[in-house]
Amino acid sequence: xxxxxxxxxxxxxxxxxxTAEERQQIVAAIAYARRVGDMAAMPLLLLRLTSPCEARxxxxxxxxxxx
Numbered sequence: 001x002x003x004x005x006x007x008x009x010x011x012x013x014x015x016x017x018x019t020a021e022e023r024q025q026i027v028a029a030i031a032y033a034r035r036v037g038d039m040a041a042m043p044l045l046l047l048r049l050t051s052p053c054e055a056r057x058x059x060x061x062x063x064x065x066x067x
Contacts, residue, residue: 009055014044016053023049 010016017023026049033041 010053011055012051012053014047014051016048016051016056018053018056 010018017026026045030042030045030049033039033045
């Protein structure tokens with residue numbers, strides 16, 4: 001756990017999103033890959049977007065608890 005005010009980071013080999021901004025960057029990268037036909041990038045981007053991640057889950061839980 002990190003204290004309030006610190007950011008969480010994903011330490012997996014395939015880094016997952018933790019913040020809403022990181023999630024939006026991955027969504028934009030998926031849209032770009034689809035637009036240019038880069039289907040080789042899609043599995044990696046989808047893993048980054050959809051795989052479970054303790055860093056993200058713990059960051060989201062702290063955000064909900066503070067609200």
